[in-house]
Amino acid sequence: MVTLVYFVMYIGMLILISLIDMFIWKQSFFQVIIRLFTLDEGTNEWFVSGTAFIGLICSIVIDYRLRKNKGQKQL
Amino acid sequence: MKQQKLMEKLSLWQLAVLLFTFEIGSVAVVGVGNDSRQDAWIAVAISTLLGAGIVSFYIMLLKRAPGKNLFELMTISFGKWLGKGIGLLYVFYFFYIAERVLRDFCELITTVIFENTPIEIISITMMGVIAYMIYLGLEVFGRTGEIFIPYVFTFTILIGFATFFSGEMDFKNLLPVMAEGIGPIIQHIFPRLLTFPYGELITFMVIIPYVTQFKKVGKVSVITVLVSGMIIIYGTVIEIATLGTEQLGRTVFPLLSAARDISLLEFIERVDLVVVFIVMFGIITKVSVFFFAGLKGLEHITNIPYRYMVLPMATIISYGTILISDNFAEHVEEGIRFIPQYMHVPFQLILPALFAPLLFWRTKNQKKGSGHHESK
Amino acid sequence: MSLSDFLFKRRKNKKGNKAPEEEIFQKDNISKEYFKSLNKNKKSLQELFKDTFDFSCDDIKLGESKACVCYLGTMLNINSLTDKVLNVPRETSETKNPKNIEEIRDRYFPTIAFEYAETFHKVVWHILNGFAVIMVDGQGKALSLEIGNIEKRAITEPSTQTIIRGPKEAFTEDINTNISLIRKRIKNPYLTFESSYIGGDTKTTIAIGYISTITNEDILNEVRERIEKIELGAVLDSGNIEEMIVDKSFTPFPLVFNTERPDSICSHLLEGKVILIVDGSPFVLAVPSIFTDFFQSSEDYYQPFLMPSFIRIIRYMSFMIALVLPSLYVALSTFHQELMPTQLLVSVQAQREGVPFPAVIEIFMMELTFEIMREAGVRMPRAVGQTVSIVGALVIGQAAVEAGLVSNVLVIIVAFTAIASFVSPIYSFSIATRLLRFVLILCAAVFGLYGVLLFLIVMVIHLVSLRSFGVPYLASVAPFKLSDQDDVFLRLPAWANQRRPSYLFPKAPNKEKRKQRPSPPPVKGGEK
Numbered sequence: 001m002v003t004l005v006y007f008v009m010y011i012g013m014l015i016l017i018s019l020i021d022m023f024i025w026k027q028s029f030f031q032v033i034i035r036l037f038t039l040d041e042g043t044n045e046w047f048v049s050g051t052a053f054i055g056l057i058c059s060i061v062i063d064y065r066l067r068k069n070k071g072q073k074q075l
Numbered sequence: 076m077k078q079q080k081l082m083e084k085l086s087l088w089q090l091a092v093l094l095f096t097f098e099i100g101s102v103a104v105v106g107v108g109n110d111s112r113q114d115a116w117i118a119v120a121i122s123t124l125l126g127a128g129i130v131s132f133y134i135m136l137l138k139r140a141p142g143k144n145l146f147e148l149m150t151i152s153f154g155k156w157l158g159k160g161i162g163l164l165y166v167f168y169f170f171y172i173a174e175r176v177l178r179d180f181c182e183l184i185t186t187v188i189f190e191n192t193p194i195e196i197i198s199i200t201m202m203g204v205i206a207y208m209i210y211l212g213l214e215v216f217g218r219t220g221e222i223f224i225p226y227v228f229t230f231t232i233l234i235g236f237a238t239f240f241s242g243e244m245d246f247k248n249l250l251p252v253m254a255e256g257i258g259p260i261i262q263h264i265f266p267r268l269l270t271f272p273y274g275e276l277i278t279f280m281v282i283i284p285y286v287t288q289f290k291k292v293g294k295v296s297v298i299t300v301l302v303s304g305m306i307i308i309y310g311t312v313i314e315i316a317t318l319g320t321e322q323l324g325r326t327v328f329p330l331l332s333a334a335r336d337i338s339l340l341e342f343i344e345r346v347d348l349v350v351v352f353i354v355m356f357g358i359i360t361k362v363s364v365f366f367f368a369g370l371k372g373l374e375h376i377t378n379i380p381y382r383y384m385v386l387p388m389a390t391i392i393s394y395g396t397i398l399i400s401d402n403f404a405e406h407v408e409e410g411i412r413f414i415p416q417y418m419h420v421p422f423q424l425i426l427p428a429l430f431a432p433l434l435f436w437r438t439k440n441q442k443k444g445s446g447h448h449e450s451k
Numbered sequence: 452m453s454l455s456d457f458l459f460k461r462r463k464n465k466k467g468n469k470a471p472e473e474e475i476f477q478k479d480n481i482s483k484e485y486f487k488s489l490n491k492n493k494k495s496l497q498e499l500f501k502d503t504f505d506f507s508c509d510d511i512k513l514g515e516s517k518a519c520v521c522y523l524g525t526m527l528n529i530n531s532l533t534d535k536v537l538n539v540p541r542e543t544s545e546t547k548n549p550k551n552i553e554e555i556r557d558r559y560f561p562t563i564a565f566e567y568a569e570t571f572h573k574v575v576w577h578i579l580n581g582f583a584v585i586m587v588d589g590q591g592k593a594l595s596l597e598i599g600n601i602e603k604r605a606i607t608e609p610s611t612q613t614i615i616r617g618p619k620e621a622f623t624e625d626i627n628t629n630i631s632l633i634r635k636r637i638k639n640p641y642l643t644f645e646s647s648y649i650g651g652d653t654k655t656t657i658a659i660g661y662i663s664t665i666t667n668e669d670i671l672n673e674v675r676e677r678i679e680k681i682e683l684g685a686v687l688d689s690g691n692i693e694e695m696i697v698d699k700s701f702t703p704f705p706l707v708f709n710t711e712r713p714d715s716i717c718s719h720l721l722e723g724k725v726i727l728i729v730d731g732s733p734f735v736l737a738v739p740s741i742f743t744d745f746f747q748s749s750e751d752y753y754q755p756f757l758m759p760s761f762i763r764i765i766r767y768m769s770f771m772i773a774l775v776l777p778s779l780y781v782a783l784s785t786f787h788q789e790l791m792p793t794q795l796l797v798s799v800q801a802q803r804e805g806v807p808f809p810a811v812i813e814i815f816m817m818e819l820t821f822e823i824m825r826e827a828g829v830r831m832p833r834a835v836g837q838t839v840s841i842v843g844a845l846v847i848g849q850a851a852v853e854a855g856l857v858s859n860v861l862v863i864i865v866a867f868t869a870i871a872s873f874v875s876p877i878y879s880f881s882i883a884t885r886l887l888r889f890v891l892i893l894c895a896a897v898f899g900l901y902g903v904l905l906f907l908i909v910m911v912i913h914l915v916s917l918r919s920f921g922v923p924y925l926a927s928v929a930p931f932k933l934s935d936q937d938d939v940f941l942r943l944p945a946w947a948n949q950r951r952p953s954y955l956f957p958k959a960p961n962k963e964k965r966k967q968r969p970s971p972p973p974v975k976g977g978e979k
């Protein structure tokens with residue numbers, strides 16, 4: 001469930017950002033998305049991408065734990 | 076069923092503290108009303124009054140159903156599914172604004188103090204602190220505010236005095252008053268000034284239901300908004316008087332630029348650090364409030380306790396902080412051209428105005444019903 | 452808001468009615484039953500203490516009935532035992548056979564403090580505690596006589612918390628002495644001490660003390676419960692149980708107040724706290740304790756109020772200095788030279804010119820050296836103390852600078868930090884700053900001032916989230932309470948300081964009801 005929330009938020013956030021970029025830059029949706037995903041030279045964008053990936057792993061772990069707890073006791 | 080004891084509560088004082096730091100947080104970074112030039116303080120004053128009105132409107136909504144937060148109110152007025160859908164939109168809105176606020180701060184740090192540090196690191200570390208605080212709960216958040224408020228308050232006041240005694244202030248900069256009439260001022264008040272520091276208080280619709288003395292909330296919040304408005308006016312006057320309208324128009328972080336002119340006793344110079352501290356805590360408060368509000372929304376939608384989602388969502392926000400714009404210019408551009416009109420106004424004013432009548436109608440029925448019950 | 456809302460979790464108090472002595476050997480493999488036959492009892496006792504040289508079991512005759520006196524010779528005064536017990540039956544001329552154990556006591560040992568032991572467990576327990584146990588054949592219980600003390604340390608001056616003006620007594624290792632030190636100061640029938648025994652192997656006595664008319668029941672029950680839950684092999688000092696009863700042990704900050712000053716403990720009792728005395732430890736604990744407790748010395752209350760208020764502010768300042776000064780140096784000298792005033796910057800940089808290390812390494816080296824010296828100073832035998840201080844001060848301080856390994860400024864900073872960290876009146880609190888200082892230096896080395904600020908904010912968040920027995924650690928500051936401010940950062944004069952701290956939810960909120968601000972007597976008209 002947490003993983004689902006994670007994906008919903010992630011994709012929603014991407015769409016929101018690209019919508020705004022589309023408005024500002026007057027570009028098409030795909031151009032914007034591609035621009036979002038290319039790691040710019042010289043920046044450390046992979047830091048945050050890595051963090052976001054850690055977040056994804058975290059959410060999977062949390063989901064796993066939640067399910068285990070549910071199996072153990074009705075909470 | 077959750078136990079009553081586990082419910083986290085804020086005191087009125089903590090609410091006031093959070094409101095106050097929330098208000099002056101971002102404002103200390105980017106400044107407000109710079110477009111109104113020397114009349115900025117008038118614009119701020121007017122918008123403060125209007126802001127107090129908005130806040131009392133929000134609290135009036137909350138009072139219709141005590142103990143329910145923004146998302147629960149929307150479920151009440153729109154029904155379960157539509158309510159949750161709009162709630163999700165609000166979550167996006169809150170998270171997006173959190174990212175923007177955090178980005179403001181990251182830019183401040185990287186351009187002014189910390190030229191060599193990658194902006195990503197700032198975003199991740201800040202978000203780490205915020206996630207830690209929010210994970211520990213609303214009570215901890217409130218108390219952290221209580222610890223820092225004396226410093227934030229005194230430093231803000233002291234900066235004014237220090238610039239004054241450094242002889243950097245020139246009150247002629249404040250003249251002429253309203254040279255171009257009231258027209259441009261009003262244009263700046265709506266939508267930008269009204270929505271940026273004051274309309275954002277809609278997030279507190281998620282927090283206020285957790286305050287212990289709910290009855291006094293209205294009074295306290297309005298007074299706090301007025302007080303923080305005064306501090307913002309104070310800050311704006313400092314900025315205008317110190318920098319002059321020309322420089323104020325060019326600078327990105329006005330309070331910081333003003334503080335840089337401080338020079339006392341030939342020893343107290345470069346008090347940037349103090350400003351960064353004020354700003355930092357203000358930003359932490361502000362992002363936390365948005366983050367918490369968004370998480371509460373997710374909790375309402377998914378029925379998972381929000382603590383489970385703190386860490387994943389924090390990483391998304393730190394990711395989004397970097398992603399929202401390529402550079403500061405774009406960030407500012409978005410802040411001027413897109414955010415107020417297409418995000419703030421609908422979420423802060425139109426939607427609440429839309430569901431207010433619905434809410435009134437629904438709770439009216441409920442109140443009648445319960446009243447009927449009691450009379451029996 | 453009641454305390455039950457305040458505490459995280461409130462559990463039901465289930466204080467057992469059984470006397471603790473009954474349960475004390477439950478987990479050991481010792482039979483509980485006390486037999487009527489003397490031989491059986493004697494046998495099992497001798498079985499239990501079989502290889503112990505100091506255990507004796509002397510046969511005596513009390514009138515017609517056979518009896519025996521069992522004791523640990525090292526736990527009591529042998530001379531008085533001989534005088535009071537062993538010789539008595541012979542001297543008593545009466546020959547009539549006493550009926551029961553009460554009569555025996557009445558006739559032979561009327562002047563000695565006594566207790567009856569109905570179970571075998573109790574017999575063993577009494578022997579271990581230095582009683583002489585008299586077992587009489589055919590009687591259902593034994594008679595335990597308190598003979599006299601074993602040696603204990605005299606009451607001395609406190610060695611860790613010294614003050615200039617005020618009482619000079621300190622607690623000792625003996626629990627009874629400690630309780631008497633408290634009772635001497637608080638003559639109040641409601642001052643209560645409950646005892647229990649902790650430690651599977653040591654069976655240490657612990658006393659929970661409180662004033663029942665002041666202390667809040669919820670806090671008391673919480674303490675009782677946590678004490679009950681402790682399962683430890685050995686308790687040798689109050690520090691052992693401290694870690695078992697705190698709300699959160701993963702924190703550098705002490706959540707339990709400890710002191711060896713009776714007057715300080717008394718003032719905590721009178722505020723409505725619960726104290727814990729552990730036998731064998733001169734350090735008495737007081738709970739719940741909050742952050743600001745560690746900045747208060749009992750002397751603050753014995754001097755006129757202005758100076759202590761000033762001193763308190765100094766203490767808070769030195770806490771901050773001890774925490775951030777080295778990291779500020781690192782951050783300023785490596786990342787933010789422009790933030791220093793030019794003159795200062797020039798002189799700092801001039802001194803650093805010959806130093807071959809970056810500031811972080813430099814300061815880490817010196818701080819570590821200092822920690823080593825401090826540790827050596829505490830542990831080493833007194834006789835070599837002089838040597839170490841000379842070596843430390845001269846060789847490491849001066850020579851390191853002259854050799855160009857470290858700069859002068861740095862030595863000043865390290866020394867000042869060290870001194871500042873000693874200001875906290877309670878030693879266990881200054882430990883926290885020592886540890887956090889290193890973390891802060893690391894943060895400063897990586898992120899500069901931003902790191903320092905970030906860490907301080909995290910530290911505050913952590914502090915704020917701590918609780919001591921359900922009471923927020925930063926109580927009276929966060930959550931803020933105006934009425935408690937009379938004794939936090941400032942110490943207001945005694946007449947204005949009559950309210951007990953509200954975070955303890957005391958049963959009696961005021962110490963004295965009357966406002967009693969002193970003022971000169973009114974001048975009468977006409978007379979001079």
